[in-house]
Amino acid sequence: MEFSSKLLENAVNEVAMLPGIGKRTAMRLVLHLLKQPSEQTQLLTEALTKMRNEIIYCQNCHNISDNTICEICNNTTRDHSIVCVVEDVRDVMAIENTRMYKGIYHVLGGKISPIEGISPSQLNIISLVEKVKQQKVSEIIFALSSTMEGDTTNFYIFKQIKEFNINVSTIARGISVGDELEYADEVTLGRSLLHRIPFESSIKSM
Amino acid sequence: MEFSSKLLENAVNEVAMLPGIGKRTAMRLVLHLLKQPSEQTQLLTEALTKMRNEIIYCQNCHNISDNTICEICNNTTRDHSIVCVVEDVRDVMAIENTRMYKGIYHVLGGKISPIEGISPSQLNIISLVEKVKQQKVSEIIFALSSTMEGDTTNFYIFKQIKEFNINVSTIARGISVGDELEYADEVTLGRSLLHRIPFESSIKSM
Numbered sequence: 001m002e003f004s005s006k007l008l009e010n011a012v013n014e015v016a017m018l019p020g021i022g023k024r025t026a027m028r029l030v031l032h033l034l035k036q037p038s039e040q041t042q043l044l045t046e047a048l049t050k051m052r053n054e055i056i057y058c059q060n061c062h063n064i065s066d067n068t069i070c071e072i073c074n075n076t077t078r079d080h081s082i083v084c085v086v087e088d089v090r091d092v093m094a095i096e097n098t099r100m101y102k103g104i105y106h107v108l109g110g111k112i113s114p115i116e117g118i119s120p121s122q123l124n125i126i127s128l129v130e131k132v133k134q135q136k137v138s139e140i141i142f143a144l145s146s147t148m149e150g151d152t153t154n155f156y157i158f159k160q161i162k163e164f165n166i167n168v169s170t171i172a173r174g175i176s177v178g179d180e181l182e183y184a185d186e187v188t189l190g191r192s193l194l195h196r197i198p199f200e201s202s203i204k205s206m
Numbered sequence: 207m208e209f210s211s212k213l214l215e216n217a218v219n220e221v222a223m224l225p226g227i228g229k230r231t232a233m234r235l236v237l238h239l240l241k242q243p244s245e246q247t248q249l250l251t252e253a254l255t256k257m258r259n260e261i262i263y264c265q266n267c268h269n270i271s272d273n274t275i276c277e278i279c280n281n282t283t284r285d286h287s288i289v290c291v292v293e294d295v296r297d298v299m300a301i302e303n304t305r306m307y308k309g310i311y312h313v314l315g316g317k318i319s320p321i322e323g324i325s326p327s328q329l330n331i332i333s334l335v336e337k338v339k340q341q342k343v344s345e346i347i348f349a350l351s352s353t354m355e356g357d358t359t360n361f362y363i364f365k366q367i368k369e370f371n372i373n374v375s376t377i378a379r380g381i382s383v384g385d386e387l388e389y390a391d392e393v394t395l396g397r398s399l400l401h402r403i404p405f406e407s408s409i410k411s412m
Binding site: 002003004005006007008010011013014015017018019020021025027028029030031032033034038040041042043044045046047048049050051052053054055056063064065066070071072088089090092093096097 | 208209210211212213214216217219220221223224225226227233234235236237238239240244246247248249250252253254255256257259260261262269270271272276277294295296298303
């Protein structure tokens with residue numbers, strides 16, 4: 001693309017650095033901002049700058065927070081002995097939306113991924129093992145994505161905490177609620193058979 | 207969505223104001239920026255702010271430019287008597303990429319669209335008619351999208367300039383180069399038959 005203006009080119013290039021946004025989309029977004037009042041650009045850039053510079057991670061669970069201890073960790077009505085291990089803040093939000101979980105979280109900040117160059121030392125694993133060591137925790141629930149990276153991360157953490165003899169569980173894999181059986185992939189269907197549950201307990205959760 | 211941080215929520219909401227970007231995509235982009243060094247956010251916000259506040263529109267053709275007269279209008283080797291009427295800067299870039307056009311442009315800044323509330327007075331139409339009136343122009347080429355809004359805009363401008371007896375043309379509508387005939391829609395195919403060209407002139411442009 002040949003741009004008629006350096007300012008435009010620069011803005012498009014910076015927006016196109018974002019994941020999943022190509023040059024054409026970046027151009028569309030930038031031209032949209034140009035058509036809007038300049039206040040919109042100002043609000044956008046201020047919100048991003050403020051967020052990037054002032055955001056705090058909870059000292060206990062590493063979740064994104066406005067304080068040094070997040071609202072969930074600060075909530076005394078929650079069960080602090082159950083820790084749900086998740087990848088990032090989106091997973092915390094997804095689980096909170098279910099209103100089914102009353103324990104606390106531990107946000108790893110990613111998954112072990114040799115391809116993307118993410119090693120265990122870049123994740124918040126040491127502080128999790130430390131929590132287990134200090135016997136503050138009775139159960140760890142792994143709630144990572146059901147991918148090779150997720151399974152690797154689960155296994156890596158499990159190896160480090162199994163000596164402390166606490167309950168370690170993982171969220172159930174199976175047929176999604178509302179799904180037709182014939183369209184389910186065979187691995188998921190196989191696992192859902194293997195890990196079948198008593199019918200009576202399935203009624204209770206409805 | 208319930209956010210664990212006001213700063214995060216604010217940033218996500220501002221990014222989600224952009225066209226075609228929903229809350230989930232906005233969240234993904236914002237979390238990406240959080241994982242990158244803060245310099246990337248700084249470069250992005252600075253580029254957007256600078257672009258929005260300092261960008262200049264060419265006084266002659268209304269294209270986005272770094273100077274009061276853009277490079278194309280400043281180029282004395284181009285034919286200033288042929289004016290190609292386009293919607294926005296993306297169309298200028300697309301036509302420039304063909305390297306087939308040596309005239310100048312007139313950027314309208316949009317199309318007449320009652321649905322989106324864009325009236326002729328919001329577009330750069332008066333200055334185009336003025337150029338024609340002053341007899342600076344020998345040919346006007348309409349190169350707007352082949353939509354109802356594009357056709358309306360073409361017709362609106364045509365009515366205002368036809369009294370000045372200049373050549374008014376529109377870019378050819380027809381089968382795209384490389385397209386299979388059987389997949390073309392009937393309107394396009396019909397028009398391409400109606401506006402057929404001598405075979406010899408089609409060879410020349412290859």
